[in-house]
Amino acid sequence: xxxxGQIEWRRTKAPAALWTMAMAVLVAGVSLAVSGCWTDGAxxxxxxxxxxxxxxxxxxPGMDVSYYQPTINWSAVAADGIVFAFIRVSDGDPATGGVYxxxxxxxxxxxxxxxxxxxxxxFFRPSDDPIAQADLLISEIGGAMTPGDLPxxxxxxxxxxxxxxxxxxAYAQWMNRIETELGVTPIIYTGKYFWQDSVGSSAFSSYxxxxxxxxxxxxxxxxxxxxxxxxxxxxxxxxxxxRVDGVGTANTNVDVNVFNGDLAALQALTFGxxxxxxxxxxxxxxxxxxxxxxxxxxxxxxxxxxVDDDDLCFEKxxxxxxxxxxxxxxxxxxxxTYCTDTExxxxxxxxxxxxxxxxxxxxxxxxxxxxxxxxxxYQVRHSGSNTPTEVDQSQTDGWTVVGDYQFAAGDDQWVxxxxxxxxxxxxxxxxxxxxxRLTRLDPDPDGGVVEPDAGSVTxxxxxxxxxxxxxxxxxxxxxxxxxxxxxxxxxxxxxxxLMLLMMLGPWLAxxxxxxxx
Numbered sequence: 001x002x003x004x005g006q007i008e009w010r011r012t013k014a015p016a017a018l019w020t021m022a023m024a025v026l027v028a029g030v031s032l033a034v035s036g037c038w039t040d041g042a043x044x045x046x047x048x049x050x051x052x053x054x055x056x057x058x059x060x061p062g063m064d065v066s067y068y069q070p071t072i073n074w075s076a077v078a079a080d081g082i083v084f085a086f087i088r089v090s091d092g093d094p095a096t097g098g099v100y101x102x103x104x105x106x107x108x109x110x111x112x113x114x115x116x117x118x119x120x121x122x123f124f125r126p127s128d129d130p131i132a133q134a135d136l137l138i139s140e141i142g143g144a145m146t147p148g149d150l151p152x153x154x155x156x157x158x159x160x161x162x163x164x165x166x167x168x169x170a171y172a173q174w175m176n177r178i179e180t181e182l183g184v185t186p187i188i189y190t191g192k193y194f195w196q197d198s199v200g201s202s203a204f205s206s207y208x209x210x211x212x213x214x215x216x217x218x219x220x221x222x223x224x225x226x227x228x229x230x231x232x233x234x235x236x237x238x239x240x241x242x243r244v245d246g247v248g249t250a251n252t253n254v255d256v257n258v259f260n261g262d263l264a265a266l267q268a269l270t271f272g273x274x275x276x277x278x279x280x281x282x283x284x285x286x287x288x289x290x291x292x293x294x295x296x297x298x299x300x301x302x303x304x305x306x307v308d309d310d311d312l313c314f315e316k317x318x319x320x321x322x323x324x325x326x327x328x329x330x331x332x333x334x335x336x337t338y339c340t341d342t343e344x345x346x347x348x349x350x351x352x353x354x355x356x357x358x359x360x361x362x363x364x365x366x367x368x369x370x371x372x373x374x375x376x377x378y379q380v381r382h383s384g385s386n387t388p389t390e391v392d393q394s395q396t397d398g399w400t401v402v403g404d405y406q407f408a409a410g411d412d413q414w415v416x417x418x419x420x421x422x423x424x425x426x427x428x429x430x431x432x433x434x435x436x437r438l439t440r441l442d443p444d445p446d447g448g449v450v451e452p453d454a455g456s457v458t459x460x461x462x463x464x465x466x467x468x469x470x471x472x473x474x475x476x477x478x479x480x481x482x483x484x485x486x487x488x489x490x491x492x493x494x495x496x497x498l499m500l501l502m503m504l505g506p507w508l509a510x511x512x513x514x515x516x517x
Contacts, residue, residue: 053233054223059258060084060266064121064237067103069247069254074107074114076246084117084259084266086153086210089140092125093132104140112146115281117270119150121189127160130173138181145182147272148282152178153210156190159198168201175207184271187234195227208234208269210257220258234269235259299353300407304360304438307350309335316433317347322419330365330435339373339423339431346419348433353411357383361404362415363437368397371432375421383408393432404441 062084065072077085087107092098104120111118122137124130137152145151154174159167171188178186189210190199211226211233218238226233235257242256259266267284274282281294297313298305307313308331316323322337322345337346354360362380371393380387382405389403407413415436423429 058262073246074110080245091123093128121153126170134177145271151184210235308435329367334434365434373431379416
C-alpha cells in the first residue's frame, strides 16, 4: 500500500497471470451468485439478523384490536379466515390517569360468539400500580379464565422514564399477580430493541413471546428478528395496516398477526380442556359433536318451523334500553317497545335460511296483553324480493297470519319489524316481537309431515376451522450454504465487478497507451 491509500500495482511482463487471477475471482463470484450465497447486502444482513428465528411450519392468522376499531362484524371476521384475536382492556390504570378501552366488552363477547379464539392484552404502564392494572384485567374478563381463551398479554412498549431494572421489577409484579389469580402463564408482547434497551432482562425468556416488527413485505416464510433474550416466538405482529373483512370499512387499518404453529398447537396454548356440556364451545367442539355447547341458527326444514324470540336467528337491534322483556307470549317470552311516528330505533330481525325452496305461510304470535299496534309492518325478504305487509297485532290473541310467500333455498331472507309504525309515541301503543311460524303450503317432494315447532336455539359458539397449513409455505432451507437470493440469482455481485476493475484497470490503461503509440 502507498501513502495515499491507493493500491500499488506490480508491473509484470506476463499479463496472462493477471488474467488467470481475474478469471478465478470472476468464476468464484458467479458461483456465489448462482448458489444464492452472495447477494446485495447479505453480509450486513447476516450481522444484523443474529436473532432471526424462522417459523416452524404452518401458521395461523389472527389480529388484535382496541377501541380504535370500534365497529366489528365478528362473523365476517371469522369468515375472512381470522382464527384468533387479542383485545385490549386498557392503557395503564384508568383510576390514575390511564385509559379504559370502551370497546373491550363488546369485542370480548363478539369474538367468542363468532367462534374466534380470544385473548386479552393490557398496554402496561410501569408508572402505574402493577397490581391495580392486573386486577382490572382480571375483573374485566369475569374474575377467572374461560376455557378456550388464550393467556393474558402484557404489552411491553413503554418505560415511562423508568430504568430497565425498575421496568423489569414492575413486569414481575404484574406477571406474578396474573399467574396467582388466573393460574396461567402470561404472554409478553414487545419489540426487539425496546426490550433490549428498556428492559434488558432474561428473567422472562420462558414466557411465550408475541413479537412486534413490520418487515414491509411479509410472507409465511418470513423470519422475524426477535429480542436476544428469547430463542423462539409464539406470535408475530407483522403489520399495523392490515385489512380484515368486518373490521370497520374497507380502509380501516388493523394489526395482523400469525401464530407460529398449526391450529392444534394454538388450541393447546389456550386455557382448560374442552368438555361437552360445560357451556363453552371451544377447542374442536362444533355443533355436530356438541350441540348443547355449540348451537347454531337452525335452518328452516322442508315443512317449516317456529323461530322464537330467544332463537339465535332473532336479533334485537337499536337502543338496548327500549327493549322490554316479558315472561309472556309464545313459550313464555316476548319483547315489546312503544310505537313511534318520528324515527326508527327498535328493530326486530328474524334471519331465515331454508333447506328447500317452496311456498310458506308466515304467522306471527301476538299476545293480547302486549301486542297493541294496529299498523305493525312486517317487512319480508323472500326469493330476492322485499314485501312489506301491514298487520293489526291487536286483532288476534295468538297466531296472526302475515301472508304466504315463496322462499328460495338458502339464506339472505328475513323478516323485519320496526317500532316506527306511524302511531304517536305519546299514545303509548305497544308493539310486540315474539315467535314466527313458517308452514309449508306447496307439496313437499319428500312427502314430509309438518313439524313447525322445532324448539329453541340460544347460542352460537362454533369454532371456525382453518387449515393454517394452506397458507404456509415450505421452509426447507436451500441446499449448500443456505443463504437466500431474493431474486438475485445469476447476477454478478457489484463487489466482484469492482475487484475485477481494480485488478485489470492499470494493465488495460497500459495496453491502451501502447496501442496509441
